[in-house]
Amino acid sequence: MSGYPHGVAQATRTDPLRVLEEIKRQSLEALGGLPGTLYGPVEDALKLAALKSDGKVNHYEEQAALWVLRQHQATHVMRFRQQVAQSFDDFRALRIRSGGDVTLRLVDEQQLEYELASGRLNEALVARFARPLDTLQSRLQTLADAMRVPMGANPIGPERLVAAFSQTLLDAQVPDTLRGRLFRFYETDLIRVLGELYARINTLLATSGYGGAAPAPRPPQEDLRRFQDDVLVPTPHMGGFGGTHDGFGGQHSPGPVSAAGAGNFGRTLSTPMSQQDIAAMASELSQLRSQLHAWRDSVPRADSHGMPGSGFDRSVGQRREMRVDEILSVASLLQAEPPDAFARALAVSGRLGETIRDHLQDGARRLGLNPDQACFSAEEEDAIDLVALLFDSLFRHNALQDRARRLYARLVLPYVKVALTDNAVFVKREHPARRLLDAITEACEGNDGETPQDRELLDRATEISQRIVAEYNEDLAVFELAHAELDALLAQQRRRFELQEQRAAKATYGRERLGAARSQAENALHERTGETTLTQAVADFLAMPWRHHVVQTLLRDNVDQRRHAEAIALGDALVMADRLAQQNRGRELADQLLALQPAIIECLASSGLDDSAAQHGLAGLVRALVDPDTSRRVRPAAPLSVQEDDTGEAERRLWLAGGTDTVRHDPLLAERMRALEVGDWVRLVDADGESAAAKVAWVSPLTSRFLLVNRRGLRVLAASAEELAALATSGRLTIGAERTAFDEAMRQVRRHLDRGTGTR
Template structure:
């Protein structure tokens, strides 16, 4: 099998200067127009500030500064392109400035602010695109070696892009507000372009023969014949990998990459002892997983539903007809040949029409026949059986535990054979958290889960996920770089989706919080009205005032003045004062009543105004109340309390009723279960099953300080359910809520695979 970088078909790398010029052309073409794109976004932000009443005193000065910048648009765009091109000259070492060439002097405050904001911009871009930049750094190092230069500066890295922006606008002297808005807009525009741009440059370098390892590197020693290829290796040497594949061996597990290879960000490099401990941990997990698989498969064979293996059919075969196990390289050849074919059979198996593992075996057996391997004389090895079964169980679990639409089924079906190849060459994908193939599958599931393609953004996500799967099918040839690149490109778009999900989640939290605060305020007002009407004989006018304007005033005061007990006390005291006025009127104490009402007049007018009455209408209503109280012999009766509006308008009651439908007869919740649910925190994940049997992964987004209800949202930030611990315990007792759900799709699917194997093993 080839161990060449992504897309390499040339025997030798392309001429390095021509590759560098092509990257330069792409940079100027895709990024060169950014300065001219800034002004519209900055202007829109300034206009929004005026529309929202948030414009500062320097607004007109900001508009003037922006107008001056617009007039220099052509010059600034040309200067920015020159800065981009200059970065490539620096990379080649054509422009070397010595310390004596630099002018000395003090830096002015505005230029210093430019530098500081440029540094912050570079740090933000670096954090966002760390993985593709790590890959790009390794490939540019190989390119610079071919050019015979040091290549210390990445010509399209965050530092260079920030420096180009700073140098372009340094002398323009924009106002501080406009300068900040320009940096913010530049960062947003970069975020829309860099994911695709870095992906194209990485692909260009890889296809030109400039991988992360030097083209002149010596070939690795081939593995000893006695050493098993694939999952578990006896060696613990830190940097050896099988020479026949581009994937790391399980001992390596993605934790100790070869020099120049892209590595996941880590706080500090692992020490040799830690590396050995990690390898041992990975090997132990794989051994446990394989043991479970073997026992599970034996149980299926005893039931007559397991995979039929030729060796089991003919134990007394002669030497001429004896079967042999297929080698890993043979299996990889078969899978590589078959991965480009239509995935219809896998899609049907994922739809539930058949076992996916059997379909994979049938395809690989047919492929083996095509390349001349007689199925009657060959069989899958235990390692190959494990790879097939684990991939099948993984994909089955993904479709059982995630809301994946029909359109996504074919997308995943394309990936089945490539992931079988990954499992054959590096089984650590099932246990190593940072494996590239694992991260790509997480990203694809994040893009597809619950995606109904109802918005342009959702459709773009689906299209990008489909493109990632097609890229894997077209380009994967045991080189993990293709997974890295596909993940980097998809993740760049997903970062925007995550921001939308965060905003949606915040909206759900704020809406739920607002409804609960409103419900709490209404409940407080209802209780206050009932307490003052209960058993009290009063005029109809006072009772109506308490039940309507005063109740509404209490609700508004509790909502707006929740942190000021004194203001709330004033609102509640007004109700008591009205009862006192009615008592004075009943006792015909006219002078005291008049003084009392004069003192209450401002509070009564304010109360009426909070109900939406203007000053004239409020005073007219006050006059009606005074007229009613001025008649001592007006009838006074015990008034019936109004219905509790807080309970009548509980919007979540119907939602909880639907979710709890059919779950209340499951028995009394266990006390231990209730305590576990009570220990959930914001950010924890659970798995819900609705009344139609659909599984919904849900996250605890917020816990109400008023009612202790937990707000659960799905992976797209949409509200699923707001329920108390006791209500969630009812769902858990009915088997429709499961704790301990993992935050990523791959982790959750593997957790379910282990549970399924454990359960099956426990039954045999």
């Protein structure tokens, strides 16, 4: 979906009132569902918190308050829309902005809490959207001048949107903890929506003739100017990896930042960065390139390049280094062509870099550039190698299906162009191209398209990759809009994945409780039948109805220990009744059976027998005990048949069979595994040798086992710390994995470079 408006005149200014009404319409369309869309995710978060706390924390007050909020959802949505609409009226000066003297009054505690929460949220949003807000403020000023009204507050600025949310819920009785959750989810939704909304509104104002003056970039400090100009402010003619080799291995700009560079700087750094962050990024990039150069020097030329005319074969003096703009022109020419060559290269580890070079040189020939007379510069070689290693790592270390290979192959050349013009993509975690690749990987990893939702994700990711190929021309806004669209769909799917995590945790916990209850019942039965001579009727009763009754009391009445004690006492009383019958103590036996009648009937009823069948079973038991000469012997009970659970065979083989002593493991490594917390990520190699990311979703309060799920919330493994240590020793488990696919891929790239140079 394009973010550009249609039917807006560009030659002359459009009527300012019509423009303001269009901004109002688009804003209400994007924001109008709030705050009603928050209640469902907040409810899911409360359920997850209750599950993780295992009943130790009472969330009843929050759940009750949330239930009341959901009853008034329509009212809250209408009130919020009215608040947003009122902000546009204030901007048009239709309301009196100052009422003269302000009456002083006391602020109640609840309003004070809302104001504090609003202030924190407003600061976070202003910092995140600083650049588009500066541009929007300038263009709204031009719009206000055209309407001949004094400039008011930005009607869709963070301050007004946060105030609208606070005013909407001000009269509701919301506990402090629930208020915090609501503000956090509101912030998440605003971040998801505002980036695309501000881009569309800025574009609308600009194309309607209200461009205003672009805000001047802040002057960087002198000691960091080189990194800001060369690494964070690339231009099509002075790319991040092109030009003269300087201290960072990048382009040293001969003069101040150009206008084009400043514009790219605004797109790349949507939030202000501190000097420490910039210095850290410069150091990280410098270290990465040093690793890359050391790795390239350690690899034979035929393996690292595999082609004549490589940028590293500079023995021929006549060969010149191609400029970045020439490489960009070649890449743009090839970008729309079928990505079959890249798809085949992704299927063979280490071939992608060679394929990219062959492809670019072939394109250079078609543009009239003779590869025998021109070669890639060292910085261009860096960009090609890093993109090749990145995509190869993404495809090797994520559970991606064959369909995803062509999707990723389609993105290879656009990301080569990004790396040539803006190498901050490798070190800046908020880079739009980086975030888009994370979202695409999240949509594709482990997705085999079995459900309609999964197929929708795959189709949308494919569509977005095609759009990047068609629209990307050194403007990172394409990545921002594409990420916003895909992330909006993923946000809906993440709620489904969270529910799947909860169901997986509940199912695992239920199986563990059942297993523990059966184990206790087996032990109790063995204590009473292992060495005791019993009649067949009593032994059968204890082995079947009574053992089942003990399991039921443990599962259903786990908190009420009295019920379990009564069930155990029934088993002891039946053994005693059998002994009384053997000793021909008829009166005591009769009294015993009469006293046990209610408990025996209840025991039989728990096995599904109605009152008539229970009475019949009791009668059979009495008949067997009235004859003292009935045969008695030790009757060990057969193990209770256990129904197979729904775990896979590969997973069952990893579970402990007879205790931790049956698994050989490193105790120190097992201690590290015990330190894993819910939300930590690991990398797990399954029985088929495929690597995939897995998250610790739950830790069992009964067995301390860890439940690992994939990015789609589906169970991957349930194992103890000792089993995880054994997997880590065998190289099938790696702890400390990054949360996002791009970060993990870059970590794997660094490890690959270190292994290639023998530094690790």
